[in-house]
Amino acid sequence: MKSSNTRKMIYKEYATFIFLFVIVLYFSVFAGGFLTVSNVMNVLRQVSIIGICSVGMMMVILTGGIDLSAGSIIGVTGTLTAYLVVKMDMNLYLAVMIGILTAAFIGIINGIFVTIISVPPLITTLATMTGCRGICYIITGGISIFGFPKNFAVLGQGYLWIIPIPVICMIIFYLIGYILLTKRPYGTYLYSIGGNAEAARLCGINVNRTLIITYLLSGLFAGIAGIVLLSRVNTGPATLGSGYEMDIITSVVLGGVSVSGGEGKLKGVICGVLIMGILSNGLLIMGISEYYQMVVKCFVLLLAVGMDKNVGKVRRKKQKA
Amino acid sequence: MGECILKMEHITQQFPGVLALDNVDFELKKGEIHALVGENGAGKSTLMKILTGVNKPNSGKITMNGIAYGQLDIEKSKKLGINMIYQELNLIPQLKIYENIFLGKEPVKNGRINKKEMRIRAGEMIESLGIQMNVEDKITDLTMAYKQMVEIARALLDDPKILIMDEPTGPLTSEEVSVLFRTMRVLKKRGVSIIYISHRLEEIFEVCDICTVFRDGKHIKTVAVDQTDTDELIRLMVGRSLENQYPPRLRSPENAKNILEVKHLTNHKIRDISFVLKEGEILGIGGLVGAGRTETLRAIFGCDPCQGTFCKYGREIRIHSPEDAIKEGIVLATEDRKGQGLLLNLSVSDNIVLPVIKKLKKRLFIDRSSIAKQVQSYIEKLNIKTPSQKQTVSLLSGGNQQKVIVSRWLLAKASIILFDEPTRGIDVGAKFEIYTLMNELKDSGKSIIMVSSDMPELMGMSDRIIVMSEGRITGELTCPEEFSQEDILKKASVS
16 A cells, blocks of 8 residues: 555656656657757746746645736736836836835735635636736736836846846746745645645644735736746737736646645646746747647646546456446 | 354455455354454454455455355445445535435436435434434534434445444444444344444443454454453453553642633633643543533634633733644644644654744754754654654554644643543554553643543543533532542533
C-alpha cells in the first residue's frame, strides 16, 4: 500500500518535468531554429507576464481559492498608469506607484469579500474581473492610450546583457515566491489552509488575515506584471491583459497545483509556464495557426491533469455479471 | 443459533512490505453476534475489506450459501447480503435523513421518486431502532450519535444477512449504546449475523456471543464470550498481559492553586458554566452526547463565541480566538482528529510545529534545523512510530496521530490541555500509552480537562469529575474512590 502511494507521489512530482523534456525534444527536432539563444529568450520573454502572475495565482490556488481577476487587474493597472502619464502628465514613477497600489487595493477587496463577507472566490473574482475590465474601458474611453516617455520602454523592451528585462523580473518574482513558500511561515499557512482551513484555525492561524494577504499579493503581482506589459507594448488599450487569467490558471494547474488546495510545488508551476510558452512558440514556428494552438493547449491541460489524477490508481478488473 | 452461513478459509493478504493476513480462518453462524478484536494493524479491517469485496485476497476461499468464491467484489458482496457500517460515515450532510437512508435505492412510482413512501419507511426504520428523530431533518443538524443511527437504518434497508459494524460505539454514550445493543438483539432474532469490531471490551461481554482475536495478521483464538474474561482477551490481543488498563493515579499536589477559573460561560449551546481547574489535575467532564461538553471545551479554546469570563491564576484573560487561547497556554485536542485536528496533507513535522512556526525563525527565515531537532525529540519522547519526520501524517495510525497532536501542544508550551475523547479509535496497547502520557503531563505540572464518553476511562483517569446535562453543569464528584457509573449517569440524565 505504502509503496504505491510513493510511486504515485513520484509520478506527480516528475510528470510535468518529463512532459517539458519531451516537448523540448520534439520541437528541437521538428521546429527549425527552436533551440537557438534568441528563440529561447523569445519564449522566456513571452511567458514573463504570465510567469510573474503565476506566483500569486499559485498562492491563491494553494488555499483552495481562485483569482479570475488577474487579467483585468493587469488591465486596470496598465490603463490607469497610462492615463496618468499621458493624459495627466504625471511623473512616471508616481503614476506607476499609483497603478500598483490600485492593483493591491483590488486584491484586498477580493480578499475581504472572500473572507469576511464569505462570497466564494470564484464569484468574487468573477465580479472583480468584469468590473475592472469595465473600468479599463471607462479610463480609456475605448481608445488606446499611447505616447509614453522614451525611458518607459526600457522596462518591457530592454535587455540586461542578452536577457530581456521582463525575464529578469520573472526570475525575481519566482525567487520571492520561493522564499515566501518555503522559508517563511506564510507558505506553511497556505498549505494548511488549503488542506483543512478549520484545523488551521484551531492551530491558531488567523485564516482571514492570511487569505486577505494572499489575494492582495495576487493582485499586486498582477499589477506589476501589468506595468511590465504596458512598457512592452507601449500602448494602453482597454483590452490590456484580457484573457490572461486563463493562461495563468492553466499554467499553474499544469504545474501540479491541485485546485482543491493544499498541494503543489513552485518548480512545477515554473514547468507549467514554460510548457505553455514552448507549445505556443514551437507550434508557431511550425506554422500552425493560433486557433489550433488553443485546441492543443486544451488537450495538454486535460492530459496533464488526467494523468495526475489517474496514475497510480488501482485498475479494477470488471467482473462479468 | 443456527448453522454456519459464512466460512473464510486460509485467507492470505500480502501488501508490499507487509503480510496483512496470514492464512486466516473465520466462521460465522446464523443469528450470531461475533466480536472481532485485535490491535490496530492486526488484520481485522483487512479481513472485512475482503468480505465486502473492496480487496481481493492473494489466496484462500470464501464459502457462503454453499458456494465457494476465490474473491468477491463490492456488487457481489452486497448481493450476498453482506453490509458494512464504517467508522467514517458515508452520509451526505446537506440532504435529509430519509433522503440519505434511501440514497441510491429510491423507490420510484410512475417515473418519479416516491417521497411519501420514503418518509414513511424511513420513519419506521428509525422507530424500530428505538430512537426519536424527525426524518425531515438534515444530516448537518445531527450529532455524531444520531448520524450513526441513520447509517445503521440505511444498512438495514438492504435486509442484510451479515452486518459488519466497525467501532460503532465510538461517538455514542452509554444510553445510546444500550439502544444500539437492543437493536442488535432484534436483528439477531431476525436471523441477521453481526460481526462486531470494537476496542471496548466491556461491550463485547455485554452483547456478543463469541469472540475472535487477531494479532499481527494471524487468527489467534476464537472463544465463547461466557468462557473468557477481559484479562485473557487483552493477553491474546497484545501477546502479554497488561496489569491494569489504567496507570496508577498520581496524587494531585496539595494546596494546588486554581490555574483556570471559568465563570458564567454561556452561548447558544451551554448555559452558565462555571468551574475551576486546579494545577496538576485531570478534570473529567462527563455527560451524554449533546450535553454541551465539547461546546464547553470549544468555548474555552476560543473557537466559538460566548459570554462569560476566564481567569488564569486569578488574572482575567480574554479569549476570542484559538490564537488568544494558545497565547495563554490553553490548547485543544479535538474530538475529530482527522477532520479538525490534523492537517492530513502535511508532514508529521509540519503538523507538530504549525502553531509555533512563526516563532521558530532564524533571522528572517524558518529555522529548519532547529525544527528538525525539536520534532525529533518529541518523536522519541512520545515514541511516535513513523518512518521519518517528513512522512505525511495521514499514513500514521490513530494512536500515533494522537501523539502528534499532543507533541504539537507540548511544543507550543501549553499549560492547560483540553482533551476531547482522547482515545477514540485507538487500540488497547496505544491507549495505555496515551494514559501514561497524560499522567506524565500531570506530573510535570500541566493541567488537563478531559471530556470522555468512556465511563471506565473517565473514572479511571480523572481526579475530579463534573457532569453536564443539556448545557448545564449538574454535579461534581470530588472523590475518586467514590466515583460510580450510576452516580454519573443519574446526574447526566437530569433535565
